[in-house]
Amino acid sequence: MSAAVGCGASSSLSRGGGRADEGGEIAYVSYGGEQHLPLVMSLVDAELSEPYSIFTYRYFVYLWPQLTFLAFDAKDGKCVGTVVCKMGEHRGAFRGYIAMLVVLKPYRGRGIATELVTRSIRVMMESGCEEVTLEAEVTNKGALALYGRLGFIRAKRLYRYYLNGVDAFRLKLLFPRPDPGLPPMMTGSERDDQQMDSPYL
Amino acid sequence: MEAGPSSSAAASPPPPPPPAIPTSHQGVWADASPLLATACRDLQDGELVHGENFSLFAAMSALEIMDPKMDSGVERSGYNSIEEAIEDGVAPIPLSLDMTLDVQRSIDVMDHLLSCEATWHKGHTLAQTVFTCIYLMRMERTSSHAVLNSFCRILRATCYAVISVVSTARTHEEEDLFTMSFGLPLRDEGDEKCLSILNSVEETISRQLRACKAPALSKKKTLEGLESLQDNPELEEDYCRALLCRLRFRKHFYHVVTCMRKPQGRGLELAKKHVASCLTELRLMLKSQEFLKCQSNIMLQQGDENCTTASGCQPVGFDASLNSRLLSPTPPRAVKVLSWSDAIRYFEKLLHDLDIICASSLDPVLENVLQFIVQFQKSVPDLVSRAFLQTLLVQDGKLYGQNLFSDVISRALSLPDIIGDKEFQRNEFVVQLGQLVTNLLKILCTNTAWQRRKLGKSLQDWSTISIQLELALKREFGETRDVMHHENMCMRVSKQLLIWTQEHAYWVASRFLTLGFELDLYSPGEYCMVYWYMYVVFTKLIEKMQLRVLASSETSRRKGKKKKDHSKDSARDTTFPSSCLLLQCYVFLSEGLSMMLAVLRNESRSFQLPSIFNTEQERFMQHFDLLLKARVPEHISYYSFKESSSRAGISDLVNYNFFKEIQKILPSLRGSFASEPEKLAELRRIEQVAEHNRIALNIISLVGAGDPSLRVSFEFTHHPHFAVAVVKRS
Numbered sequence: 001m002s003a004a005v006g007c008g009a010s011s012s013l014s015r016g017g018g019r020a021d022e023g024g025e026i027a028y029v030s031y032g033g034e035q036h037l038p039l040v041m042s043l044v045d046a047e048l049s050e051p052y053s054i055f056t057y058r059y060f061v062y063l064w065p066q067l068t069f070l071a072f073d074a075k076d077g078k079c080v081g082t083v084v085c086k087m088g089e090h091r092g093a094f095r096g097y098i099a100m101l102v103v104l105k106p107y108r109g110r111g112i113a114t115e116l117v118t119r120s121i122r123v124m125m126e127s128g129c130e131e132v133t134l135e136a137e138v139t140n141k142g143a144l145a146l147y148g149r150l151g152f153i154r155a156k157r158l159y160r161y162y163l164n165g166v167d168a169f170r171l172k173l174l175f176p177r178p179d180p181g182l183p184p185m186m187t188g189s190e191r192d193d194q195q196m197d198s199p200y201l
Numbered sequence: 202m203e204a205g206p207s208s209s210a211a212a213s214p215p216p217p218p219p220p221a222i223p224t225s226h227q228g229v230w231a232d233a234s235p236l237l238a239t240a241c242r243d244l245q246d247g248e249l250v251h252g253e254n255f256s257l258f259a260a261m262s263a264l265e266i267m268d269p270k271m272d273s274g275v276e277r278s279g280y281n282s283i284e285e286a287i288e289d290g291v292a293p294i295p296l297s298l299d300m301t302l303d304v305q306r307s308i309d310v311m312d313h314l315l316s317c318e319a320t321w322h323k324g325h326t327l328a329q330t331v332f333t334c335i336y337l338m339r340m341e342r343t344s345s346h347a348v349l350n351s352f353c354r355i356l357r358a359t360c361y362a363v364i365s366v367v368s369t370a371r372t373h374e375e376e377d378l379f380t381m382s383f384g385l386p387l388r389d390e391g392d393e394k395c396l397s398i399l400n401s402v403e404e405t406i407s408r409q410l411r412a413c414k415a416p417a418l419s420k421k422k423t424l425e426g427l428e429s430l431q432d433n434p435e436l437e438e439d440y441c442r443a444l445l446c447r448l449r450f451r452k453h454f455y456h457v458v459t460c461m462r463k464p465q466g467r468g469l470e471l472a473k474k475h476v477a478s479c480l481t482e483l484r485l486m487l488k489s490q491e492f493l494k495c496q497s498n499i500m501l502q503q504g505d506e507n508c509t510t511a512s513g514c515q516p517v518g519f520d521a522s523l524n525s526r527l528l529s530p531t532p533p534r535a536v537k538v539l540s541w542s543d544a545i546r547y548f549e550k551l552l553h554d555l556d557i558i559c560a561s562s563l564d565p566v567l568e569n570v571l572q573f574i575v576q577f578q579k580s581v582p583d584l585v586s587r588a589f590l591q592t593l594l595v596q597d598g599k600l601y602g603q604n605l606f607s608d609v610i611s612r613a614l615s616l617p618d619i620i621g622d623k624e625f626q627r628n629e630f631v632v633q634l635g636q637l638v639t640n641l642l643k644i645l646c647t648n649t650a651w652q653r654r655k656l657g658k659s660l661q662d663w664s665t666i667s668i669q670l671e672l673a674l675k676r677e678f679g680e681t682r683d684v685m686h687h688e689n690m691c692m693r694v695s696k697q698l699l700i701w702t703q704e705h706a707y708w709v710a711s712r713f714l715t716l717g718f719e720l721d722l723y724s725p726g727e728y729c730m731v732y733w734y735m736y737v738v739f740t741k742l743i744e745k746m747q748l749r750v751l752a753s754s755e756t757s758r759r760k761g762k763k764k765k766d767h768s769k770d771s772a773r774d775t776t777f778p779s780s781c782l783l784l785q786c787y788v789f790l791s792e793g794l795s796m797m798l799a800v801l802r803n804e805s806r807s808f809q810l811p812s813i814f815n816t817e818q819e820r821f822m823q824h825f826d827l828l829l830k831a832r833v834p835e836h837i838s839y840y841s842f843k844e845s846s847s848r849a850g851i852s853d854l855v856n857y858n859f860f861k862e863i864q865k866i867l868p869s870l871r872g873s874f875a876s877e878p879e880k881l882a883e884l885r886r887i888e889q890v891a892e893h894n895r896i897a898l899n900i901i902s903l904v905g906a907g908d909p910s911l912r913v914s915f916e917f918t919h920h921p922h923f924a925v926a927v928v929k930r931s
Contacts, residue, residue: 053271055259055260056260121814148724149812151810153722156654157653158650163534172823173814174815174819174822174823175815176815176818176819
């Protein structure tokens with residue numbers, strides 16, 4: 001995806017991500033149809049730097065409704081957070097992609113973003129994804145810490161990725177392979193049968 | 202077709218049916234217009250009908266009209282065209298009927314243009330920066346205003362020349378906004394004459410300045426036909442000076458840009474002089490600020506950091522939104538024009554970077570060239586200077602446009618006999634390696650984010666060639682290992698070529714790994730594995746370097762025997778270059794840090810990476826994926842790391858104190874680098890890291906690595922790649 005149309009994932013949620021119960025119940029709901037779309041759009045429009053057209057939202061929620069989740073404040077039914085994702089083939093791998101993650105400011109620090117994104121990643125894993133990626137602004141310490149705790153590494157830095165001129169990190173989460181004993185790059189080697197007396201190691 | 206939600210399709214009356222298409226064996230054609238019209242009536246605003254190939258790119262290419270966040274054409278200035286703005290008096294010529302005000306405003310235009318130019322260099326479009334100037338867009342209008350005309354003309358010619366360097370270098374894969382010119386009037390027939398036009402304006406003003414300096418004469422002279430710039434004789438001298446430094450800066454900067462493009466670095470010496478002149482003029486521009494501010498009578502409310510002119514006045518003749526419709530159909534990028542003082546700082550930095558390039562000795566020794574680029578990149582130079590460096594390094598497929606890359610390689614192999622040897626030049630491996638070196642030089646000139654990715658990918662190429670070379674060597678010369686006594690020239694060359702190739706694969710790998718620190722790609726929990734991998738790569742790099750030196754000293758020894766002349770340096774057999782010793786410092790630092798982190802992990806359970814979705818192994822595989830795939834080095838896996846790190850204990854680490862070892866090496870290194878200030882600075886950094894970590898290690902071993910009150914963190918306060926442990930007790 002080119003820098004001009006990059007997807008942003010954001011969350012300033014941080015430290016003590018597991019305190020979901022503090023300050024009232026949060027209800028997590030999988031995307032349920034048209035009635036949820038304006039909620040998702042207004043949250044993302046308000047909190048993320050990149051502008052997205054309605055088609056972008058529809059692209060995600062119609063193709064992968066099972067990967068979009070919303071968080072509601074159980075007290076007043078207000079939508080306070082959302083995560084929007086996709087998955088598909090990418091260069092020979094089945095890969096999940098987290099496009100947008102938002103939690104309203106007053107609700108941050110309560111583990112809502114972690115819960116939202118964990119739910120999506122779980123579905124991706126169960127659907128056979130080998131890895132999950134996303135981009136986050138290099139300045140977004142909260143999001144970077146959150147994804148770091150979930151096992152993401154900062155695989156690349158993308159120069160001036162966002163329209164506002166900020167660099168992005170491409171974050172990646174690799175799921176364990178079925179046979180962890182044999183990493184794929186060490187097998188099926190074209191050199192294995194050559195018995196070369198290597199000058200290496 | 203899948204009917205999904207989305208955009209409105211206007212429900213207009215259906216057009217007349219098209220002529221029937223004949224039936225084919227694939228099916229029958231039918232008019233679907235009524236069906237579509239019915240479907241359209243069902244579609245709500247924001248819905249669309251799409252096929253299966255509807256992609257994220259397609260979705261994101263849609264822009265919502267009139268949404269200011271997305272629609273870059275949304276009207277904001279009130280003018281629909283430049284002509285309309287001009288008619289409305291936005292860019293008057295002269296800028297004022299009051300001659301003093303006219304000069305003042307001309308200077309504001311020049312200053313704002315400088316701020317725009319710096320903003321452009323920093324990664325915005327030309328259309329949204331320099332070409333927001335209406336005078337520049339309609340240059341013919343300025344012909345009656347000699348000062349402004351000459352300034353704009355040379356500025357435009359400079360922009361054109363700078364675009365040409367950057368496009369030639371193509372270092373700008375992610376910086377492609379720079380060269381987009383959107384059909385702007387970038388070039389005009391008169392532009393070759395821009396220097397002579399500027400010179401004559403400069404001459405007129407400097408004569409006027411001389412006249413001012415000799416007050417007794419000034420009145421007479423003015424009467425004799427010297428035109429004063431403006432009406433107030435008291436201010437004449439200062440205005441002359443303010444204009445002159447701005448015009449002269451442009452002149453010298455234009456010379457810098459053109460001299461640096463001379464083939465084979467022939468213009469570098471002259472360019473260096475112009476760089477110095479540019480810096481002088483920049484200082485004079487700064488000096489003129491006090492006077493200009495004073496004359497502008499504006500109480501500066503925003504302070505310098507927001508003013509795009511020296512005087513603090515808003516310039517006339519600019520409209521930021523006129524060109525917005527020229528931009529490609531993407532959401533608008535926010536452009537904040539740099540302040541004038543930031544622009545001056547930008548140009549100072551740019552000129553210092555260009556000065557470093559101009560000082561290049563055009564050294565053809567590859568090791569030194571690589572070192573030069575790496576050193577150059579340390580100051581994080583911007584796109585323009587990086588492009589100049591690259592166009593100097595690689596011209597016409599040769600190093601500096603002078604040296605065939607095959608010769609560069611044979612020089613690196615210490616085989617002077619084969620320089621210029623046609624058979625060597627034509628050798629398939631040498632051709633491929635020459636291409637790899639060319640690419641490597643280009644990659645090293647790109648921004649570090651892009652550079653690291655390209656380096657990672659290029660590892661595969663280096664590795665493939667080493668494997669092919671190894672196979673060829675075996676095929677040609679059989680299994681015998683110890684053939685040093687009767688090997689022929691061809692075999693010796695092949696062997697050396699192999700070692701050299703492997704050495705460079707490790708060099709690329711080491712740069713790839715260390716750049717990760719500069720780009721902030723590693724988290725503290727990953728430092729242990731990163732330093733472990735760096736230790737492995739640096740060790741192999743030294744090994745290859747030593748093998749290469751041994752092989753070439755072998756060659757020279759043989760030659761010496763032949764020529765009965767081994768007096769020169771018989772000691773050479775055993776001495777390795779000081780770069781090997783420097784690498785040894787990196788080995789110790791990496792190993793020491795990796796071990797220290799491993800001890801902390803093993804004994805205090807800190808710096809570990811628990812995660813619900815994967816394990817450390819997956820992180821290892823991801824971080825080093827490209828190195829593992831390229832077998833740099835071979836037989837390395839997560840288990841190699843796990844095995845060595847799990848055994849690490851504090852007693853071993855204290856017994857074999859890597860940081861102490863470094864302190865033993867440093868004195869001799871200082872001697873050999875005595876004449877290289879950059880290397881000496883690096884040695885000081887290494888010493889700092891070693892010393893701090895040695896002390897930290899002592900404290901950890903005294904307190905006990907498992908002590909629950911122990912708090913260790915790592916900071917990059919002394920070296921960009923090697924952390925310093927900070928020990929605290931809570």
